[in-house]
Amino acid sequence: MSAASLTLFVLLSPFIAAALAPLATRLMGYRAAWLLALIPAGIFVYFARLSSGVSGGGTVTQGYDWIPSLGLRFSWLIDGLSLSFALLISGIGALIVLYAGGYLKGNAQQGRFFAYILLFMGSMLGVVVSDGLFTLFVFWELTSITSFLLIGFEHERAAARRAAFQALVVTGGGGLSLLAGLLLIWNVTGISDLSGLLAAGEVVRAAPLYPVMLILILGGAFTKSAQFPFHFWLPNAMEAPTPVSAYLHSATMVKAGVYLLMRLFPVMGGTVLWETVLPLFGAATLLFGAVLAVRHVDLKMMLAYTTMASLGLLVMLTGFGTERAIDAAVLYLVAHALFKGALFMVSGIIDHETGTRNLTKLGGLRSAMPLTFAIAMAAALSMGGFIPFLGFVAKEEIYAALAQGDAALLAACLVAVLGNALMFAVAFAVALKPFWGETLETPKHAHEAPVLLWLGPAVMSLAGLLAALFAPSFHAAISSPMASAIAGEARVIDLLPLPHWGLPLALSLLTVAIGIAFYVGLASLRAAVTRLLDAIGWGPDRGFDQTIAGLVRFATAVTRSLQPGRLDSYMTVTFVLVALVLLLPPVVYGELARAPFFPAHIPWHELAILLLAAVGLPAVIFAKDRLTAIVSLGIQGFSVAMIFLLYGAPDLAFTQFMVETLSVVILTLVMTRLRLSPSDKRPLVQVLPDAAIAIACGLGVMLFLMKVTEVPFDSTLSDFFEQFSKPLAHGANIVNVIIVDFRGTDTLGEIAVVMIAALSILSLIRVRAGGLRQAEDPAEETPAQGGRR
């Protein structure tokens, strides 16, 4: 198997696994998790083996043609950035599958859950390895859709439905903005893949439309990564089961926006606009998220808001885009994925074992759950930035990057200190408070978690420690190649988990000090923030509801005005348009028919038939009773048959005769039950416009037909049929040959339509009558009974 097809298989394997997951779960129950986790684990190993080739700054670009006529390819780009993301996605994915095996044990829908999670994983992998801009977009939207499915997993609850819908609208809407941005880039540069785009940054940045492109792309990135003011969907997404919160809404999907910014940094970054907008929104998100986090007592909500704050921090760092800021962003991104995922899973364990996630109702669990406590502490120490965890390395680098430079950087540094201190407080509130202090009574009697639950967070917490302890190898494999790919030039990160003597250390210590103060005063802080928010009133979350309700009302109003439920108004609109379409273009373009040549002599019998047809029409219109109507209708029908006969179409004439005969029979049968009002009851104000529309339509058709018939006739097709009817199809009746041979497939479709029409009619006839007749005529037990009630 070639490298390209192997990679393709690896990228498709989550989708295949997703299709098989429900079956595996039905056969094996929750233990299917062990089997299904092998898929992401295998992907992890596969990408880890690629890392030696990529860590030196190399890239792998392969793929297949997708829409060759548009120059679109299904191709992938594997470099330091996408590889690190792929490793995070597959590695954490394997742990999440195991965790979900324990967390949803006994849930009847567990198989569906596995399928969704694997679908998401495949989509997310697609986002980070896509080379083509449009494959990137397709996978980007797939993550929105799978996220929708996962948030709405417990769809019996209205809150989950609302959260899922909200996430889909916000991130899907952002995806459309992203698409517009990508199309614009494609239009300006003519390049449709990232690998080509990375070399064409100059062109993009110099384009007059650059601000528009950037804003559209940011619309995608900011919604996905929950930047203020698009953040509100992320806390609501905590309605999802905890494995989803840990995986999508902290470790991977919400980082897709950050990924996109990092990916496009060499292309679009470094401009004034970039360095203004990103830090501003990032800083606002960081502060806002951190402050909102302390307001909550629900463990997951607290973590969700700190995730939002961390995403703000990452956007801010990417926005500044200095070399050290990029290094810091890379380190913090990996550290955050590990510790936040672990903390989410710990909150899930606590919920699972005690029956509550309310911080004020939890305490003293350390004796019942020592292992969970240890895992939680390891993650919190990394989040709080203690030696020797990866979080410490990252935070030192953040301060080192921000503490030197101009006023904007210093302001950002202050924001970062404040935000980090708040997150510090939240980290220990989640990891320490439930386990420490006196034991509180919980809805369920707490036990240590089973292995499926603690394995994932344990591995992730441990990874946060080991990455720092073996920092040189970690940097060589992950952070240096990743930073190089973002910066677009070779970068070497060589930080050890040791303090930087100087300002960064002082800031770290300050952060810890403020953080401890916040932790101690958490209850009063919470009360203060709550008062503040109450004073502000409603935010974007309420606004979303108002917008949706407004949309529904607007759509209803539009529908009611366009579809009033009156057939005659629909008909009027339709025929007015028909008349306009027929009459306007010839008048505007001067294509009206010339004065027609009427034949000097028409044989009297032809004239009689034409007149008969013309007389039949008003007779139908003005018929006062049903017999007149039926007879007049028959007159015009038989006249048409005569016309066919006159002009060399005996087949048509016979068919029309038979159809008219049967029509009269059927009409007579049905009309006896229908009331034909003696007059049309149209008031004059309606007759006049109706007549005008009708005359306009008739005139339009007439002029059209005259125009068509006065130009020479292209007889290619007819000649073909005349020439080859006998030699090819052995038939002398050309019309019949066309029907059954040359255009036989068409006829097959048409007799199928006749059949369907007959079945529908029979069903309609029996809707009411069927019940009576069923018993007495067994011969009727046929497929035609389908329409019976």
Next chain:
Amino acid sequence: MNSVILRTVAPALVSLMVLFSIFVLLRGHNEPGGGFIGGLIAVAALSIYGIAFGVGAVRRALYFHPIVIAGSGLLLATVSGLVSAFFGVPFMTGLWVTPVILGTEIPLATVMSFDVGVYLVVVGAIGAVALSLEEEEDET
């Protein structure tokens, strides 16, 4: 409808019409006619029979439910098209054989069986509608 004349004439008329419809069907490939026209003539025959003797008589005479006839016609038409698959030519390609029976060359073709399918669909589908409507009439 209770007319002695109609009841007397109907059997002869109806059998003539059915024969004529089959004649029109079979000559359709070389003379005016074909499955659609033949089918419609047969439906007219069935309607007349129904008016003269009641729908029950027609249903007994037909033996199969009209929709079954229509369905088998559709099946026959489809199969006629599919035969070409066995000869490696595209769907709906006409195939001809001319066996000699009793000294006469009889041309047979998948297009003819296709036309017979059309005939059966028209007879069955439109016949079913006409009979059901007549039946409603009888009941009221």
Next chain:
Amino acid sequence: MMEPVLAILTGLFFAAAVYLMLSKFIIRVLLGVAILGNAVNLLIFTNGRLLREVPPVLAAGLDVPAGPVANPLPQALILTAIVISFSFFAFLLVLSWRAYEGLGTDNTDRMRVAEPEDAPLPPEGY
């Protein structure tokens, strides 16, 4: 050269059909539909040009027509169109009969089962 005459007749057919279909009464709409079927067939027929009394049937022994014959292509199209429009006319007829029976009116303005006049607003929640 009969095309302009047939064009006028076709225009009349269309005008009559449209006028009937603009009625509020379902029976008239139905009659309009029936006429519209014939109108469209005449339109296609005339488009293919007219030729008197020479059906597109080959005389015995000939492989191609000896002289000009009527255009077979529109005829083939119209032949199936006649049967199909008849099927649908029958369907509409039975449908309106059932509607008349069930709703007790033949005025389309009063047939409001699917789109009631005072329908409640759709839900605004989730």
